Amino acid sequence: MYNIKVNGIEYQREDDKKLLPFLRDDLGLTSAKDGCSEGACGTCTVLVDGKKVRACIFTLSKLDGKSVVTVEGISDREKEVYAYAFGDTGAVQCGFCIPGMVISAKSLLDNNLEPTRADVKKAIMGNICRCTGYAKIEDAILLSAKMFRENSPIPEMSSSGKVGEHLGRIDAREKVLGTGKYVDGITVEGMIYAKALRSKYPRAIVKDIRLDKALAHPDCVRILTAEDVPFNKTGHLVPDWDVLIAKGDTTRYIGDAIVLAASTKKETLDKILSLVEVDYEELTPLTNPLEAMKEDAPNLHPQGNILSKQMIARGNVDEAIKNSKYVVTNHYSVPMTDHAFMEPECAIGIPNGDGVLMYTASQSVYDEQREIARMLNISPVLVRCQTKLVGGGFGGKEDMSVQHHAALMAYITKKPVKVKFSRQESLNIHTKRHAMEIDITTACDENGVLTATKAMIISDCGAYASLGGPVLQRACTHLGGPYNFQNLEVDGTCVYTNNVPGGAFRGFGVTQSCFAQEQNINELAEKVGISPWEFRHKNAIRPGDELPNGQIAGEDTAFVECLEAVKDVFESNPYAGIAGAMKNAGLGVGVPDVGRSNLKIVDGKVHILTSAACIGQGIGNVMLAMVCETTGLDPSLIVHELADTAVTPNSGTTTASRQTLFAGEATRKA
Known part of the structure; x- marks a missing residue:
């Protein structure tokens, strides 16, 4: 028997388990988050006898007789101070x-x-933040110390809420105090748990799947195979991603799901999956795109291994390079990068009439609705997706990861289902920044004026x-950088391999190609004998100039001013x-782009309805500022609703720095 005090209340437990699931699952104290379960991230930090520890590390047996404090258990005064300080300094994303x-x-x-x-x-030092860069968190803690030290009252909100006026984050309080709901903090009566068995090999033929032993486990509810999926493909733009790999088909990476198992207890999911027997015929994987491009390489998809080709050709590049005083040629290898959002992927699917209700944490509830409906072969109106708080995205929560599996199991079993990735599963499965x-x-010429760039990606x-x-396209169109020269040739190819899929990531391909161009520019500056700053200032794009990709720079172009601001x-x-x-704001390249927002008056308050997802960037504050600026209403009279396909209009994906521009303008017009 273990005795442990949590927030002043005594508890006794006979079973030994980690402190974190005890707090979250048994006591419902969800301020301590499960970011890694390996003691690395600090999201589960609590106090034990006054000392901070990571709740995912210690077991109840190690804490027998000790006292634990979570954010729920700090004093009311502390709650008010921390909520104000973290919100006022912008420490919360x-x-x-x-x-x-x-x-x-x-x-x-x-x-x-x-x-x-x-x-x-x-x-x-032991707490990782992916969003803020820590400076504002430090400011918040220093402000908290000052308020405690001086016994300062909590200031009254006095902001007009208009554009440019200081206003603390409207969602700060619930995030600081842990009362806000992320998907993993939600439980539904009768909820079961599901998890996929992933491929043992990046490329192998699935020869046979045997379920008898797994189905015999007393906690097993159902095991689904590819035969159970109405339409066994998903994919953000191209439906080429298998929901489950069928017997006789070939896996394409270690994240491929073979079967999907459901259990009444999440603790027994791994045991059930270990009882699934899969026979593989291992094949040699293609892990290098150059190998995958060879004529004799096996096709990873029916249409071959080339997903996309892009070509940009402007001016006479070879002639310009030939006549240039200084020329730099280099090869750059840019690796894949994980988004490292703090919240691992989690979704809950709930039977809802002839369809499903989804609790998710993605970058677009409408993208989810479309892909889930297509997979289930039902009308999109039968799939209702509601976003909860999103613990970071950065592009990594645009694709299906757990949502479609939660929906599939809920739809078939008619039971609420939670699917959650561990941190390792998140690293193995979800998309990454493309390696290039x-x-x-x-x-450039003898004076350091750029003359031409030629590249292959x-x-x-x-x-x-x-x-x-689209990522390849942006990498090519933006490779020249924000400079004024017109001889540009870029040849780009995106190649299927057996590696973890690449997807959206901040910068969307531009990060990789601009890195290469900027490194070359540094070498050119050295050859010319001028500073890297002077080289960039000399070549900087100015209003009315023509970019290397042919676009005319608008009057609001201010690259020169940016350079001058950092010169000293x-x-x-x-x-x-x-x-x-x-980087473009919006989808770009002439693609139609739409933002939508409705305003609804409820009990004397204006409710902002838009599906624009908040992934930490503060879209609620942006929408509120638009309403305050346009109407002059007090911020206290405005409510920002979370995205819900049954209520909020489709404002597109939170991607490409587009929501302030498109959803914001829609809100202003509304």
Whole structure:
């Protein structure tokens, strides 16, 4: 028998388990988050006898007789101060890490109300934040210390809420205090748990699948195979991604799902899956796009291994390079990158009449609705998707990961189903920033004026298309950078391999290609004998100039002003680097783009209805500012609703820095 006090209440338990599931599942204290379950991220930080620890590490047997404090158990005064300070300083974005930060702050301020910034940095060293860069979190903790030290009252909100006016995050309080609902913090009566058995090999033929032993497990509810899926494909743009790999088919990466099992207890899912017997014929995987491009390479998809080709040719590139004083040629290998959002993927599917109700955390409820409806072969109106708080996205929550599996199992079993990735599963399965191989030549004249760029890009698409085509297109169209020269040739190819699929990621391909161009520019500056800053300033695009891709720079172009703003800081810091880049706002390249928003008056308050997903960027504050600016209404009279396909109109995906422009303008017009 283990005795443990949590937030002042005594509990006794006979079974031993980790502290984190005890807090979250048994006691319903969800401020402590499950970000990794390996003691690495700090989202589950709590106090044990006054010292901060990670709840995912310690078991109840190790905590016998000890006292635990979570954010739910701190004093009302502390709650008010931390909620105000973190909201006012802009320390809260996706919010998933914040309760852990608050506990680390408390562990410091309980002993030192006059901390230095160095003290604060040390206190939160074990807490990872993916969104903010830490400076604002440090500001929040220093402000909290000041308020505690001076016994300051909580200031009244006095902002007009208009564009440019300071207003704390409207969702800060629920995120700071852990009362806001992320999907994994939700339980539904009668809920079961599902998980997929993933491929043992990146490329192998599934010869046989035997379920008898797994089905005999007392907790097993159902095991689904490809035969149970009405339409066994999904995919953001191209439906080429198998929901489940069928017997006789070939796996394409280690994240491929073979079967989907459901259990009455999440603790026994792995045991049930271990009883599934799969016979494979292992094949040699294609892990290098250059190998996959060879004529004798096996086809990973029926149409071959080339997903997309892009070609940009402007001016006489070869002649310009030939006549240039300085020429730099390099090869750059840019690796895949994980988004590292703090919240692992989680979704709940609930039977709802002839369809399903989904609780999700993605970048578009309408994308989910479309792909789930297609998979189930039912009308989209039968799939209702409601977003909960999203613990970061950065492009990594645009594709299906857990949503379609939760929907499928709920639809077939007629039971509520939760599907959740561990951190390792998230790393193995969801899309990444595309790895690219880039050969690039950049040239300039004797004065450092750019004359031409010629490049070849090979993008590793991974196993499935996702957004590989548009990502390649942006990598090519933006490769020249924000500079004024007109000789550009870029040859791009996106290639299927047996690696983890590439997908959307901040920068959307531009990060990779601009990195290569900027490195070449640094070498050219050295050859010319001028500073990297001067080289960029000399070639910077200005209003009315023509970009290398042919676009005319608008009157609001301010790259020169950006460079001039950082000149002194750059030149006074010998170890500082400098680079320039540009990125489209919106889908770009002439594709129609739409933002939608409705305003509804309920009980004297204006409710903003738009499906624009908040993944931490603060879309609620943006929409509120639009209404306040346009109407002059007080912020207290405005409510921002979370996205729901049954209520909020489709404003497209939260991607491409588009929601402020499109959903914001729609809200202003509404």
